[in-house]
Amino acid sequence: MHDIRFIRENPQEFDRQLARRGHELVADKILALDSTWRKLTSQTQELQAKRKAISKEIGLCKRNKEPSEHLEGEVADLKKELEICEEKSKQEAAKLQDILARIPNLLAEEVPAGKSEADNQFVHEWGTKPEFSFKPEQHFDLGEKLGQMDFQTAAKISGARFVVLKGGLARLERALGQFMLDLHTQEFGFEETNVPILVNESAMYGTDKLPKFSEESFQTTDGRWLIPTGEVPLTATQAGEVIAEDKLPLRMTGLTPCFRSEAGAAGKDVRGMIRQHQFSKCELVAITTPEQSEAEHERLTRAAETVLERLELPYRRLLLCEGDTGFGAAKTWDLEVWLPGAEAWREISSCSNTRDFQARRMNARYRSQDGLKFVHTLNGSGLALGRALVAVMENYQTEEGHIRVPKVLQPYMGGMEIIS
Incomplete structure (x- = not known):
């Protein structure tokens, strides 16, 4: 607002x-x-x-x-x-x-000019792309050959853009979520927060998902909404609140299922887990003063990058251009992970500073020496579990079609080193 x-x-x-x-x-x-x-x-x-x-x-x-x-x-x-x-x-x-x-947020001055993702500004790249002695496969072929990724059964019970994971891959996705929560809470000071995944219209409006994105979300028969991202309930916890300045920044993380109708996505990523109606995501939310928000934006983004570094997945950071920055964001860093099977960089996290745009819609303020002021809100994926699973599968695949388990995840997998 x-x-x-x-x-x-x-x-x-x-x-x-x-x-x-x-x-x-x-x-x-x-x-x-x-x-x-x-x-x-x-x-x-x-x-x-x-x-x-x-x-x-x-x-x-x-x-x-x-x-x-x-x-x-x-x-x-x-x-x-x-x-x-x-x-x-x-x-x-x-x-x-x-x-x-219905008017989008005003952009930060440093956001580069441009109309589409082709104009996003490269910032840095981390890691080395893996080299294979064979032609690497895409995640859906790997998962189906393992018998642990089933799109047919999912389509039978739910329709297109759903998946059933079984065995080692189901456990690997769970391990990814547990690892992310541990990292964000123990090393970056985010408070683990378990939130509802059904929210009211006020929560969706306050986090700028309504009225703009109503067609991209699912609504229940009683008027509530299935969350499109954990950002909605986590940020909305501060709606109508007045926070003491010395309590800021607030940092929250939560692992939730998310639901998106993918309206307008016909023909895009039809196969596989890249674009699903239901997926899990570890969300990062920070509530700060205006003076803190730039530093907090960098800190939040580094938390997401650290997940990729610990998983030893090659990634790059981009600063989104004017035409590609989301409705509610003043500035967004995108993290893209390398997928060798697809031979492409794919977005795995967007970390945005909305400044006081959401706070004005939610009436979320803090008490400073100069009186009541609106907080700044920030959010980011830390990370999307499905896409992280895809990245691990494609980067850690073997010639036999097995998946090596990243070292950092092995304790979460009962010591398992390979999924076969």
Whole structure:
């Protein structure tokens, strides 16, 4: 959500920022709605004051046993006029709220120009791509040959974009989640937090998933939503809260199933586990002061990178360009892991600083020496388990079609060194 005072004072700057995203320039439209709403609000207050004054006169008349019928008639007329004015004011406020809710966050100045992922800025690369004496296979071929990755059975019971994992691969995915939680809690100070995966509309709205992304999420018959990411319930824990400044930053991590309709993804990653309706993800969320948020963004991203480094998976970091930065983000680092079977880099984590964009929607604030201020919220995947499993399978495959277990995961696998 945007600060209407900023738009009033800086309409040209606001439109300049929207132009960076290729968004419609709407400052004039917003200011016109805002002006109408403010006038109606002022009229409402004047009518309320007038009704209150006349009501006092009526009271005096009755105490003095004087006629007050003409005044009572005025109050009745004012009541009707007031009801009309209040209704118009509500309608204009709703229009203003709706347009503000659909406008993306303003970008950080350092976000590079560009329209698509082809324009994202390379930052650094870590690790060495593995060399094979054979042609490496993709994860779905490996998993099906092992008899531990079953898309057919999943389709029978749920439809496309689901998977059944069995045996060693099911245990490997579980091990990945346990390892990530241990790393983030023990080394990076995130608090493990077990949250609901069904949330109300307020939680989805506050974390900028509504109204923009309603078609990409699943809604239940009672109006609740299946979470598209653990960011939603973790961040929403602070909705409406006032946090003492010395308690910040708050750092939370949680391992949750996530659900996405993948609307508009027809024909993309049809085979395999890259784009699923249901997947598990270890989420990282930080709540900070504005002064801390840049450093916290780097810290959170390093936590995700450390997972990949401990797994010895080659990855690279990118700074997303204007056209590829998500709706709620002011700035996003993407981590891409190397998949030798697919011969491609694939996104495995996005770490975003939303600044006060979500906090304004949620009314999440902190108490500083200068009074109440909005917090900054940050989130990132640390990591998506399905994609991490894919990366381990493709980077650790053997010529026989087995999967070597990364050393760091072997304690979580009861000492198992190879999945065959």
